[in-house]
Amino acid sequence: MKLATYNIQYGIGRDGAYDLARAVKTVATADVIALQEVERGFARTRRDDQPALIEALLPDRHVVYAPLFDRDASERLADGRVRNARRQFGVLTASRWPILSARAEILPKHDGGAFFNLTTGFLETIIAAPAGPLRLLNIHLGHLSEPERLDQIAALARRLAGAADDGGPWSGSDRDAHEWESPEPAPAPIATVLMGDFNTAPGEAAYAALAALVSPEGEAFVDAWTAAAGPGEPAVTYYTNPAQGAFEDSRIDHIFVPAWLGSRLAIRIDADADGSDHQPVFATIPALGRAANAAGDETPEI
Template sequence: MRVVSWNIHWGCGKDSRIRIHAIIDVLRKLNPDIICLQEVAANHPELEGNASANQFRQLAGAFGGYQPVLEPTSEIYQNNMPRQFGNLLLSKYRITQVHRHSLPWPPDPANPGMPRGLIEAVVEAPGGKLRMLTTHLEYYSQIQRMAQVKHIKDLHWEACERARLYQPTPGLDAPFQLGFRPGSAIYCGDFNFTPDSPEHAAMLATDDSIALPLVDAWSQTHPDSARAPTAGLHGFKWPERPACYDYFFVTEDLVPRLNDVTVQSETAASDHQPIVIDIT
C-alpha cells in the first residue's frame, strides 16, 4: 500500500505559473493507492498564477479509478460563485465511511488565519480496514495550530473509543448504522510545524486513555538519518531555508508494517515536496 501526501500550492510552480498537469504527472509516476492533497483551489483568480479553474474537478477527473473525497475548508462566495480552497483525498481502495472534521479556529489578534479541516476516510486496505486522514494546519498562528493539534488528538481518542464500544448494527435506520470505524489510522498532510516544536510533541504525547499511540513514521523508518526537508527547495520565496513541515503519523499497531517513508525532492511543481509512505 502506497500513500502520497502533498501540499500542491494550487499547482503554482517556482515560475509563478499554474500547471496542474505537472502535479498529475508526478502523482502518476509515484503510482499511489491513496492520494492526499492540500491547497487545492477552485475559482480563486486572485491567487498567484490565477487559480480560476476547479482543481478539485480536474484532479478527480485525472484519476478516474480513484474515489474522491473533497473538503474545501474555505468557501467564500463572490457573485454567487464559491471560491474554494482545501483538501482532497483520492483512494483506489473502497471507502466505507467519510467524516469531514472542522478544526478549531480560535481568535488570535496577531494572526487571523484561515479555516482548517481534516478529512477522515475509512478504507478497505489490503491489510484490513484503517482510517486515512489528511489535514493542513494553520501556519501563521501558533495559538490556532496547537488548538488544532489538540482537537485532532481528541478526535483520535474518540475514534479508538468508538471502535472499542460499537460494532456494525445494520438493523438501525440508515443514518444511525454504525459501520466499523477502526482505531488504526494514518494521519498525513502539511502540519506547518517542525520536528522540534511543541505541536509535534503534542501529536506524539500519550496518556492513560485507550487511544492507540501515534508515532512519527519517518523516525521509525529512518532512526539514524537526518530528516529530509519537505519545503524550502528549488528557490521558492518561502520558507527561508529547507525544513520539514509535512508528516505521516501512524498508530502504533501499524509500525511493524512500515516499509519506508520518502520525500520526493526532485519536482519543483509546488513549494512543498510530495512525501510517500509504503506499508505492507
Template sequence: MAASGSSEFISRCGHPNSAWQSQNAVTRKEKRMNTAPNGGQARRIIRQRAMALGVDTRGKLGASPAHRKPRLSRAKTFHNLPPMNNPSPVRRKLRPPNWLLLVLLVPLVAGCASRSVPEPAAPATFRVMTFNIHHGEGLDRRVDWERIAAVIRAEGADLVALQEVDRGTARTARRDLTAELAALTGMTGIFSNNFAFQGGEYGNAILSRFPVRHWTNLHYRMLRPGEQRGLLLAEVEVRGRPLRFLNTHIDYRPDDTERLANVEEIAAAVAAWVGQGSAVIVAGDFNDVPGSRVWRRLGEQFHDAWELVGTGDGFTFPADAPRRRIDYVWFAPTNGLRPLRAWVPETQASDHRPVVVEFAWP
C-alpha cells in the same frame, strides 16, 4: 487367461491346432511321468514334445507344483503371431490406448505438485503520500495540475493527502482541481471546503485508490482571526479492512498556540479509534519541525513514519532548496500497521516536496 479365450484367440489367428490344449496335454502327461520311476527319460520326452509346440519347460520340470505350469516361449508369444486384419478384443486389452495412460498419469503429476511447499505470502503493502500542492502552482509560477498528477502516478501512491486545493476560484480558471486530479490519476477524489476564496472554495482533498466508505470535514475552533483550518477524515476499505485516513493543514504563524490547539482536536477526534485498535493514519502540512511542542504532542499518540524508516533529513520546504521538515505522515501503532520505507521525491511542481511512505498491513 481362460483356456476358452486362448483357444478362441489362437483359432482366430489362423492356426489349425490349439496351443493351449496341446500345453494342457503336455502338462497332464508331465505330471504322470514325473511320478514314474524312470522320470529322467519321461522329462526328456516331454521337453522334445514341448519344444515342438513352442513351450519352454527349461528349469520347470520336477519343480514344485507352483512352478509346473508351462508357458509359451519368447519365440512364439502372442506379440509375435502373424498380424491380424481384425484384432480380437483379447489383444486390444493387452495394449491400453495412449489416452488411458495419460488419464492415469495426470493424477500422479497433480499429486506431486500438490505436495510442494507453497511460498509464504508477502504482506500486503500500500503507499501514502502527503503533498501541499500550492493550488497547482509550481516554482515556475505556472498552474499545472498535470504536473501534480504526474508526481502522484510516478510514486505509485494509493492514498494521497493534498493541501491548498482550489475549487472554482479565479486563479485556477474556475476549475475543480480535485476532480481533475482524480481523473488524471484514476483515483477517487474528496474535497473539503474550509473557506470561500476568489468566488470559489479553498481547502484540503484526498485521493484514494481504495473504496471510500465514509468521509467528513471538521473545522477547528480557531483561537484568533485568520484562515479557517480543517481536518478531513475518511474511512477507506483497504483489501476488505477499514482504515481511517486523516488530512490536515494547520496554522503557519510563528506562535504555536493555534497549532497546539489544532493537534488537541486531532487527538480527540481519533481517540476512540485508537483505543479500539483501529488502523489510523494522519498526514498533512503541520507547519512545525521535529522536536517542537506540536511534534511532541502528536508523538504521544502516533509514530512519525519518517523517524522510523526515512533516510536523510526529510526536508520538504521550500521545494527548490528544502531546509525544513514540516510535512508528515503519522500513524497509530495498532492493528499490525507498520511503515517499510519513506522518501521525499524531488519536484518543482509545487513550493513543497511530497512525502511518500510505504506501509505493510499483514
C-alpha cells in the same frame, strides 16, 4: 500499500507556473493520496474547479474533497437571477479502493490581526483497503502560530478519542421506510494513519504534541520518517521561503502511522518534485494486519 501526502499549493510550482496536472502526476502512482491546498473559484487558478480536474486526472480513483474554507463567489445577473458560486480551499483524498465514508472537521482558528489566516482542518476517510478498513486523516494545520497549532492538535486529540466511542459515521438500524441504503454496520478500522501539512517540524512543541497522539484503536503514533529513515537522515519538505515566514529548510509534511507499523515501512521524500512549494512524502506499508506483523510473516505489499 503506497501512501503519499502532498501540499500542492493549488498547482503553482516552484517556477511560479500554474500546472495542476504536473503536481498530481507526481503522486499518481500511490494507492492512497492526501492532497492539501486544493481549491475552486480562485482567479489565480483560472477559476478552475480543481477537485473535478483532479478526479479527471485520476480516473481510476475514488475521490473526496473537503472545502475547509468557503466563501461567497456568486453574482447577480442582469435579469435578476443569481449565479451561485463558492470560493473554496481545502483537502482532497484519493484512493485506489472505495472510500466507505468521509467526515470533515474545522479546527480552531486564531485571529492574527493584520496577518492573513484562514480556517483549516482535516478530512477523515475510511478506506476499504485489502487487509481491512483504514482510517486516514488528511490534515492541514494552520500556519499562523504555534499556539494556534497546539489548540488544533488538542482538538484533534479529542476527535481521535471520541472516534472510539461514536460508532462511526452511522450506527444502529433505520426503522424509517425511507432507506438510508446502509444496512451493513459501519466499518471498524484496523488502523489509523495521519498525513498532511502540519506546519510544524521536529523539535517544536506542536510536533511533540502530534507525536503524543493516540489513535482510536488505542495505538501510539510514530513519525514514519523517523521510524524508517532515522532522525539523522536529511529531510526537507519545505525550503526556505522568507515571503512565507520560513527562514530555513524544514520538514513540516508528515505521515504518522501506528507504532507497530513503524519498522515495516519504507519512506522517501521526492526532493526533485517542482509542482508546488512543498515536497511530497511517500510511505510504503508492506502489511496492515497486526496478526501478520506479530507473526513476522512476509505479507505481500497491499
